Amino acid sequence: MRNNCGTSRIVGCQFSLHPMSDNFVDIILSTLSEVDTSKVWKETDDVSTCIRGKMIHVFDVAKAIFLHAANTGEHVAMNGTFSIGCPGDTEADAYMDETDTPLNEEKAKSILQIAGCKFSLYPMGHEDYMDKIYEQINLSKHRNVTVTSTHYATRLDGDVHDIFNALHESFKLVQEKVSHVTMTFSLSANSPTTK
Numbered sequence: 001m002r003n004n005c006g007t008s009r010i011v012g013c014q015f016s017l018h019p020m021s022d023n024f025v026d027i028i029l030s031t032l033s034e035v036d037t038s039k040v041w042k043e044t045d046d047v048s049t050c051i052r053g054k055m056i057h058v059f060d061v062a063k064a065i066f067l068h069a070a071n072t073g074e075h076v077a078m079n080g081t082f083s084i085g086c087p088g089d090t091e092a093d094a095y096m097d098e099t100d101t102p103l104n105e106e107k108a109k110s111i112l113q114i115a116g117c118k119f120s121l122y123p124m125g126h127e128d129y130m131d132k133i134y135e136q137i138n139l140s141k142h143r144n145v146t147v148t149s150t151h152y153a154t155r156l157d158g159d160v161h162d163i164f165n166a167l168h169e170s171f172k173l174v175q176e177k178v179s180h181v182t183m184t185f186s187l188s189a190n191s192p193t194t195k
């Protein structure tokens with residue numbers, strides 16, 4: 001395989017939560033503490049939060065954080081980047097020995113929330129990268145979300161569980177073929193702007 005730029009299968013997600021509320025500090029901090037992050041490495045600063053570990057837990061935690069924040073009813077935005085196979089990532093502190101049971105699904109599944117999402121896949125160092133991207137955009141159409149193309153991104157509308165499922169599946173399938181992949185996303189819930 002020519003994609004040998006990374007051997008580790010640590011997944012990371014660097015993201016920021018932006019609640020459009022006077023109460024933003026409480027919403028960010030309580031969300032970060034309410035969600036069970038014990039199966040991922042986590043670091044928060046004034047700009048963003050980074051979580052790292054097994055793919056299943058990184059997606060579980062990212063989804064739960066967005067759902068808990070949106071469940072306040074406030075207009076909440078979340079932007080971030082998922083990454084896998086980054087040559088600079090190290091496995092040492094990445095919680096790679098955890099079992100595969102996601103810790104937040106039980107609580108999160110009862111939260112029903114509609115959202116809009118724009119995502120972009122970046123399969124790194126691959127000549128056929130546009131084919132890899134189109135494959136996933138086409139597959140998204142069968143994942144219970146409305147798919148629209150827009151400049152530099154694909155828009156997904158629907159339930160947050162279905163949106164995260166589509167993001168997770170796209171990311172998982174691409175990294176099986178391309179070692180180093182990043183995926184950016186931008187989510188918005190409870191926006192006063194109708195589409």
Ligand SMILES: Cc1ncc(C[n+]2csc(CCO)c2C)c(N)n1
Binds near residue numbers: 016018029044047048
């Ligand atoms: C997920 C996430 N992590 C960190 C920040 C940065 N940040 C902005 S306000 C605030 C709370 C008070 O310091 C923090 C940590 C963010 N926006 N979203």
